[in-house]
Amino acid sequence: MRITVFPCVLAFTILANAALADLTPQENAARLKQIDRNADGVLENDEVDLGLYYRATGGKFDLKFPPSSAQVAAFAATNAVFQLLRYEFVTDHGTKEEYAFSEVKADIDFRLPKAEKPQTDSLPGGTIPSSDRPNGKFILRQSLDKAPLLFDTDKSGSTMTQGADKLAGEGALFSYGQAFNNGAEEWLAQGLFGYEADFEGGLFGKTSIGRWLFSLGFSRIDFGGSGTPKTSSPRFKNEDNLATLGVTYEGLLNWPQGVWGFTGSSLRVNVLWKSDWDFQSQIPTAEVDWSFYNGRWGLGSFNTTCKYLWYRIDPTIHADVGYVLEDGKWTKSKEGDTFAHVGPKIGLALMPFPNAVILKDNPIVLNVSFSEFIDLTKQSLETRAFSADLSWYIRKPGSGKIGPVDPGIALTLAFRNYRNVENQTDDNSLLLGIAMGF
Amino acid sequence: MTTFLNGTLPIQKIYDLLVEDFGSDGKAGVHPDTTFYDNPPTGMGYSGALPMQAFLNTYVNSSNGKQRYNLGADTNIFVGQVASPKCVGNLAALIFAKQQ
Numbered sequence A: 001m002r003i004t005v006f007p008c009v010l011a012f013t014i015l016a017n018a019a020l021a022d023l024t025p026q027e028n029a030a031r032l033k034q035i036d037r038n039a040d041g042v043l044e045n046d047e048v049d050l051g052l053y054y055r056a057t058g059g060k061f062d063l064k065f066p067p068s069s070a071q072v073a074a075f076a077a078t079n080a081v082f083q084l085l086r087y088e089f090v091t092d093h094g095t096k097e098e099y100a101f102s103e104v105k106a107d108i109d110f111r112l113p114k115a116e117k118p119q120t121d122s123l124p125g126g127t128i129p130s131s132d133r134p135n136g137k138f139i140l141r142q143s144l145d146k147a148p149l150l151f152d153t154d155k156s157g158s159t160m161t162q163g164a165d166k167l168a169g170e171g172a173l174f175s176y177g178q179a180f181n182n183g184a185e186e187w188l189a190q191g192l193f194g195y196e197a198d199f200e201g202g203l204f205g206k207t208s209i210g211r212w213l214f215s216l217g218f219s220r221i222d223f224g225g226s227g228t229p230k231t232s233s234p235r236f237k238n239e240d241n242l243a244t245l246g247v248t249y250e251g252l253l254n255w256p257q258g259v260w261g262f263t264g265s266s267l268r269v270n271v272l273w274k275s276d277w278d279f280q281s282q283i284p285t286a287e288v289d290w291s292f293y294n295g296r297w298g299l300g301s302f303n304t305t306c307k308y309l310w311y312r313i314d315p316t317i318h319a320d321v322g323y324v325l326e327d328g329k330w331t332k333s334k335e336g337d338t339f340a341h342v343g344p345k346i347g348l349a350l351m352p353f354p355n356a357v358i359l360k361d362n363p364i365v366l367n368v369s370f371s372e373f374i375d376l377t378k379q380s381l382e383t384r385a386f387s388a389d390l391s392w393y394i395r396k397p398g399s400g401k402i403g404p405v406d407p408g409i410a411l412t413l414a415f416r417n418y419r420n421v422e423n424q425t426d427d428n429s430l431l432l433g434i435a436m437g438f
Numbered sequence B: 001m002t003t004f005l006n007g008t009l010p011i012q013k014i015y016d017l018l019v020e021d022f023g024s025d026g027k028a029g030v031h032p033d034t035t036f037y038d039n040p041p042t043g044m045g046y047s048g049a050l051p052m053q054a055f056l057n058t059y060v061n062s063s064n065g066k067q068r069y070n071l072g073a074d075t076n077i078f079v080g081q082v083a084s085p086k087c088v089g090n091l092a093a094l095i096f097a098k099q100q
Helices: A002-019 A025-032 A045-056 A069-078 A080-093 A155-160 A164-170 B002-006 B011-024 B049-059 B063-068 B088-097
Strands: A042-044 A098-100 A136-141 A173-178 A185-200 A209-224 A239-253 A264-275 A281-293 A309-323 A338-352 A365-375 A383-395 A408-420 A425-437
Touching: A042 A045, A045 A069, A045 A080, A069 A080, A080 B011, A080 B088, A209 B049, A239 B049, A264 B049, A281 B049, A309 A365, B011 B049, B011 B088
Parallel strands: none
Antiparallel strands: A042 A098, A136 A185, A173 A185, A185 A209, A209 A239, A239 A264, A264 A281, A281 A309, A309 A338, A338 A365, A365 A383, A383 A408, A408 A425
């Protein structure tokens, strides 16, 4: 046993350490030449500033057409991130007239890309943008999970501006379809209209933050025409519809705080009135999600103290309770049923070997989520979900040509094990594949 | 030196304190341009504003934190007030601006 295990451990250690190696001196120099304005093989202070400018602006300019020293100096005078990067650079390398290429690391100090791949975005401004102050706004999205992130860039909103196809993926959808071969028709309206109001302070103390979200979720599919596929699947009836009125309160609790590294927790309460467009079903429901934060343990944010594995765990305790006032025809529950569940929702994100050369620019991220809600009443229906997703660029398109083509290759893994009797979804699948395109 | 004599912390000192505190919260390799919400190495991978504010409340807005960062008793730092991009450097700039 010892004979088998030892060579494996040794080989693994050697491979891991080889993979964690820095840029070669040639690659480092090739990258640094992009900011060496006078091409003398060393970096003077204005060239260091150019590199730090590139980093502070997130690499949003073409290194073939760098800004002038005056432009960099003007930016440096007002930008706190640049000033602190300069401070960090001097702390690491000392104050000098010039720095040899061997002293600085192009990827670590300046985040410089490979020399043959310049960026093409336009030159950014030099002022600090204003902060996102709490305010309210109306939203129209495809579902509740497309609501904007609290106090962060509205990624779903930004995505909708990137292309018509992206808008179709994030926004509410109203569509009409017809199959010409059999005359089947389908009308669809699906989305969520809401008003979000975020705040500082609130119910849980002066330093809490949170938001109210008032929403109306709707989903309706009507089938018509001569070729309606009523018999092909139990899902296909003449129509399928759902309307949900909801009020969400989400706030930060300063408890537990300061104990074993905990920094707090958050409560999210959803009060929902689930019905349909004809108001035939009436199912008032309340849901509570309680999440915990402890960066030291990787709860709610990544723990990056280990060089072989970075990880984040998102642990939530979920509870819900509801009563079927009227069942209508869109639910499996019966009138008078009371349902209640309690159980964990756990998300896990793993980034193995984050410092390895092949993974530095292209990290593998494995996302796993699991939830299992225990039935608390006889009428409750089972809810379970397990999913694992991984995708990794083996080769990014734009990495250079292989023969006449420049292929992008990605490895994908998707595993699903769902069982949600109430919503009639059941899925058990594993998909492992390689995607390729050029 | 002047800033020390005036009783305010220089932004570099505030940044060093933040790096130390983020270290206590399990974050290594923190730089001025490290963002709050992106996955590492670009960011620290906070899953949202709530865990980020929880960090601020523990390390900056607590009575100990206010003393360390030279903030007034009624001054609180909120993640929504940090300029975009939401990163460690801009957080340091906000704390620097709100010192007593």
